[in-house]
Amino acid sequence: MRMYDIILKKRRGLVLTAEEINFFIEQYSRDKIPDYQAAALLMAIFFRGLDAEETAALTLAMANSGDRADLSSIPGLKVDKHSTGGVGDKTTLVLIPMVAAAGVPVAKMSGRGLGHTGGTIDKLESISGFRVNLDPEEFISQVNNIKAAVVAQTGQLAPADKKLYALRDVTATVDSIPLIASSVMSKKIAAGADAIVLDVKTGCGAFMRETEDAFKLARTMVSIGKRVNLPTVALITDMDQPLGNAVGNALEVKEAILTLQGKGPSDLEELCLALGSQMLLAAKKVKTDKEGRQLLLELLKNGKALQKFKDIISAQGGQVEVFDNPELLSKADLIKSVKASSDGYILGIHAEMIGNAAMLSGAGRETKDAEVDLRAGIVLHKKIGDKISAGDTLAVLYTNRPEKEAEIIRIIQEAFISGSQKPFLPPLIHGIVKPGDV
Known part of the structure; x- marks a missing residue:
């Protein structure tokens, strides 16, 4: 050959x-x-x-090009979740405790962020002492003991994909749906889960900007799962504005804690309920989406989901004091409000621009080896559809780069689009693709 x-x-x-x-x-x-x-x-x-x-x-x-995680010593169906990446996407931090609190084991391997998208591992490392590297025995033991663990991906899972992606990145072949789909699914298969729930983002802050392309990618990944006997479901979700309010590692952890306390942004909670109910369905914990949603809402209300997050943080050496004092997670030297210049309504918030502004603040990586400032980022105070008056705070910047302040504020202001007429709110979930659809 x-x-x-x-x-x-x-x-x-x-x-x-x-x-x-x-x-x-x-x-x-x-x-x-x-x-x-x-x-x-x-x-x-x-x-x-x-x-x-x-x-x-x-x-x-x-x-099959490297290691395959063996999760067979964990009883029950293991369900993994993957997002194609967006701005302010901290769903894993909320979802994993919720689903684990429902009794479904989650053995989660996550990555770091590159560019304007944040990585779950970076976010968790903003909690002092949190260990993202566990040996396989410790990883399995923790999932068996408390139903959940979140660790950094090893270099030996699907190494061929890593090598090919680096080549695609320099040969203008990244945006091919079959190549994207096989890249995502190869890592998920190697990670050893019994079922997968995908969050395929679409919009100006997503890799797939057009909704039609996002559906194509979702169908391709669900089809792969079907052909390799790995049950896979995909939700196509909106990224035309950042998810939730916080963009930046420690700030997103703080928002995840608030959400688990029932005090978080409504869009973040709603998305976590939608993804989480699909995870419970895949694990055969519930029989209907409605039943799964009700169970997750109850776990939020009674504090068991929040307690599960505490258990995960404690088990992996993290500073659990952040739950009682979330301000420990926002200690940037420069905290600056960005004000509205006129009255009206927020018509749009360009997610990618907010992501780029957060990256300039220090919260993201411009190159693979760049250092991340875990305390930096942006917190939105207004979302699409909100009424504003001149002088209202649109967002608050957290940074340790005072020399970048003016540039970052300019980008944030340009990202907010306002007008005199109240807009229609964009749908949070554009649709769902199940194995029977492909």
Whole structure:
């Protein structure tokens, strides 16, 4: 088998066999295929696409390129959750305690942030002492004891995907739906869950800006799950404005705690209820979405979800005092209010601009190896549809970079779009894709 023939076959728009895809992934992982040939195949895939069988074969080949987490010693159905990334997306911090408090085991492996999107691991590290690296035995033991653990992804899960993604990043082949879908699903399969709930973002702060493209990606990932016998459900959710109010690592942890106390933003709570009820359905804990939602609301109301978050933080060495004093999580040197200049209504909040402003504040990474200021970020005081008067606070900036203050404030002000007519509120959830839909 020759790599040249595989490239030529896909360039002609023909279907690759599982054997050909496995050959490519195995040989490329072992540095037997040069980058220039791998890049040629990626570009052929970009233009010619992959059918459902090819996409599933590529996903499995990448999932099998490294370690596969073995969660078999954890009783019950393990359900994983993945978001395609957005601004202020701290749902994992709320969801995992809620679902675990319902008795469903969650063995969560999360990543760090890059660019304007925040990573769950960075957020949790803003809690002093929290350990994101547990050995496999400790990880499994914690899930068995308290139903949940959240750790950093290891470098050995789907290493072929990591290598291919780096090549896609420099060859303008990132935004290919089959390649995106196989990248996400290969890591989820390797992580060992029994079912997956996906949060596919759409809008100006998401990777998939067009709703139609988000649905295509969702259907492709659900189809992969169906073909590899991994039950998968995808919700397509809005990212035309930041989720919740806080954008920035420690600030988002603080907001997650408030949400678990029943005092958080309504959009964040609603999304967590929607995703969480699907996780409970996938785990066969409930029979209907409505039943799952009611159970989760009860766990929020009686404080058991909040207590579960405390249990997770305590078990992994974190400073549990943040629950009684959330102000421990917002100690930036410079705290500055950004004011409205006129009366009216908020018509839009450009999520990507807010994300970029948060990155400039220190909350995000411009490069993979950049340091993150865990205390930096932005807290919105107004959302789409809110009435404003001149002088009202639109947002508050937290930063330790005073030299960037003027630039960040300018970006925040430009991100808020106002007008005289009250707008229609955008839907939070655009739809859902289930295995029966693909």
